[in-house]
Amino acid sequence: MHPIQRTWSQTRINLMQKCPRAFVLRYGIAAYATKHPTGQMLREYFSIQTPWILMQISIRETIRDYVEDYQIGMKWSKNLIRLKFNQFFRHRVKERNSIISELSAWKDQKSMFHRVKPEQHLEEIGAKRCIKLIQHKSFTHLLNTMTFESISPLKSKIVDGIKVYNSPDFCAEKGETSILIRINLFGYSSIDHINQNAALISLGTEKKTIVQYSWKNGKWFIHKTNVSKKENKSIRQLIRLDSKEMERILKLVGTKNNLEQIPFADSSRSCMHCSVRFLCPAKDRLEEAKGEQMALMC
Numbered sequence: 001m002h003p004i005q006r007t008w009s010q011t012r013i014n015l016m017q018k019c020p021r022a023f024v025l026r027y028g029i030a031a032y033a034t035k036h037p038t039g040q041m042l043r044e045y046f047s048i049q050t051p052w053i054l055m056q057i058s059i060r061e062t063i064r065d066y067v068e069d070y071q072i073g074m075k076w077s078k079n080l081i082r083l084k085f086n087q088f089f090r091h092r093v094k095e096r097n098s099i100i101s102e103l104s105a106w107k108d109q110k111s112m113f114h115r116v117k118p119e120q121h122l123e124e125i126g127a128k129r130c131i132k133l134i135q136h137k138s139f140t141h142l143l144n145t146m147t148f149e150s151i152s153p154l155k156s157k158i159v160d161g162i163k164v165y166n167s168p169d170f171c172a173e174k175g176e177t178s179i180l181i182r183i184n185l186f187g188y189s190s191i192d193h194i195n196q197n198a199a200l201i202s203l204g205t206e207k208k209t210i211v212q213y214s215w216k217n218g219k220w221f222i223h224k225t226n227v228s229k230k231e232n233k234s235i236r237q238l239i240r241l242d243s244k245e246m247e248r249i250l251k252l253v254g255t256k257n258n259l260e261q262i263p264f265a266d267s268s269r270s271c272m273h274c275s276v277r278f279l280c281p282a283k284d285r286l287e288e289a290k291g292e293q294m295a296l297m298c
């Protein structure tokens with residue numbers, strides 16, 4: 001079985017729920033074709049993020065850098081935080097622009113992406129969010145009383161034979177006490193969401209106390225969760241079910257990459273910011289493409 005079929009992450013699940021076809025194109029076809037020039041190009045194409053997402057990524061990078069320096073006694077001023085954030089953000093925008101410049105095939109699609117300059121208002125928003133977290137009483141307290149270790153966002157764990165990506169940002173320790181810290185840049189939808197996230201983060205570790213900082217409605221919210229055995233069991237069950245559904249969808253494609261049976265998105269809103277639009281017949285006409293699919297299946 002291809003490894004893609006035994007990999008779980010929140011991003012994949014979100015995408016699969018929004019549009020099974022986008023999921024298949026993003027994580028199925030492109031992954032199968034990694035050794036082919038088209039597959040390599042697709043990978044580059046998929047790595048192009050919007051400036052808004054790049055701002056979020058830069059917030060995480062700034063906080064991580066700040067924590068590392070803080071651990072060795074270097075405390076940044078507000079101006080330095082702004083400067084560091086801008087450096088990360090500008091670097092990310094530059095990287096994005098250079099990928100766009102090098103897109104050689106799908107010339108038409110090149111016009112879907114435009115090179116941009118780092119927008120000042122995004123720099124201001126990003127730096128402000130960093131400052132608010134760094135100066136948050138609870139965050140400062142943890143930094144002053146515990147030892148932090150950064151954890152790579154690419155770190156995965158094997159849960160019931162499935163490779164799961166959902167790592168915390170930091171592990172903080174003091175004597176016998178240790179907690180896992182996660183920064184949720186995109187907020188949360190409900191307390192259930194927070195609890196589920198905590199259960200995911202705690203998988204594969206003895207550390208059951210999870211602290212999440214989530215940006216919502218203009219401020220950082222903190223949730224401290226102790227994951228129970230029952231929650232642990234139910235999250236594992238959920239991962240198994242999600243994983244099966246991913247396999248089912250990918251199997252519909254078959255060896256000939258036939259997408260006839262793969263459903264389109266429910267709403268054209270999903271198509272607006274879809275990163276695989278250029279590969280999809282529904283890119284400008286979702287309802288028409290759905291009708292054609294229905295006709296083919298009858």
Ligand code: SF4
Nearest residue numbers: 019022265271274280
């Ligand atoms: S363009 Fe719409 S239907 Fe096609 S893959 Fe993207 S989200 Fe799905």
